[in-house]
Amino acid sequence: MICHKCGQPAMGVCKFCGRAVCGDHHSNMPIILSVYVGGENTPKTIVVADVLWCGTCKPQPEPIPMPEIY
Ligand SMILES: [Zn+2]
Numbered sequence: 001m002i003c004h005k006c007g008q009p010a011m012g013v014c015k016f017c018g019r020a021v022c023g024d025h026h027s028n029m030p031i032i033l034s035v036y037v038g039g040e041n042t043p044k045t046i047v048v049a050d051v052l053w054c055g056t057c058k059p060q061p062e063p064i065p066m067p068e069i070y
Pocket residue numbers: 003004005006007008021022023024025
């Protein structure tokens with residue numbers, strides 16, 4: 001498994017697109033797992049920080065329609 005950017009041995013795989021990335025080229029992206037309204041009507045989010053991200057792809061929060069498939 002090698003980094004898709006530089007060809008060095010990869011340290012992990014992007015959570016979103018599956019590309020392998022090395023320590024120099026990975027990024028961390030906090031992802032929001034859920035949003036809920038706590039007491040006193042204060043919106044709160046559950047965020048997971050440090051998700052391995054390749055820094056290249058653009059994770060979408062919603063499913064993307066892909067009409068060109070048909
Ligand atoms: Zn790299």
